[in-house]
Amino acid sequence: MRLGVFGGTFDPPHIGHLILAAESAEQLGLDRVLWVITPDPPHKTGVPISPLDVRLRLLTAALDADPRFEISRVDIDRPGPQYAVDTIQILRKEYPGSELFYLLGGDSLHDLPKWHAPQRFIASLDGIGVMHRPGDRVDLGGVERFLPGLAVKIHFVEAPLLEIASRDIRERVRQGRHFRYFVPDAVYALIQDLGLYQA
Structure with missing residues (x-):
């Protein structure tokens, strides 16, 4: 089986x-x-984050319509800090013989050298899917100098240019601005029903 691993705060x-x-x-x-939801992201210390149970409800609502998508509890059911390198080691045991591809946005690729144990993380993967937005320039040679062996693992994923970020959506809600089409219908309904991200 070939599995994608998509981590985030969501x-x-x-x-x-x-x-x-x-x-x-x-x-x-x-x-x-x-989909690996991070309960307590190490890189977001001091940033207000919605409670895990709320984010799980939102993610469950977002993924409900696609049978290829599944929420993994790999980071939920262990104490923090939850580093991606450890997440992959656990998933290797849960899915023996499977190929694991970690999915990243292009911006996260630039930050990879700052991740916890990045060399070990790269070595543990079969591939890294990187969302390649139109006009993006990725200096693979530069990243490879910091992390040898990375370039051969990268597979670019072509996708439409969408400048959408969770922090911008939260800010829009706080300001009472339109955000209806930035999120799936079920997520929009939950944000409204639960009064999330209000000032």
């Missing part, structure tokens, strides 16, 4: 997340995409 999950996952599944030939 606060809230939005259309850009779904497009990246769907395009990755199609272009990389993934049988399933495991």
Whole structure:
């Protein structure tokens, strides 16, 4: 089996997340995409994050319509900090013999050298799917100098240019601005019903 691993805070999950996952599944030939929600992201210390149970409800609502998408509890059921390198080691044991492809946005690729144990993380994967937005320039040679062995693992995923970020959606809600079409219908309804991200 070929599995995609898509990690994030998903606060809230939005259309850009779904497009990246769907395009990755199609272009990389993934049988399933495991959505790994991070309870307590190490890189977001001091940033207000919605409670895990709320984010799980939002993500469940967002993924309900696609049978290829599945929420993994790999990071939920273990104490933090939850580093991606450890997540992949656990998934290797859960899915023996499977190929694991980690899915990233192009911006995250630039930050990879700052991740926890990045060299070990890269070595543990069969591939890394990187969302390649039109006009993006990725200096693979530069990244390869910091992380030898990375370039051969990268598979670019072509996807439409969508400048959508969860933090922008939260800000729009706080300001009372329109955000209706940035998120799936069910996520929009939950944000409204639960009064999330209000000032």
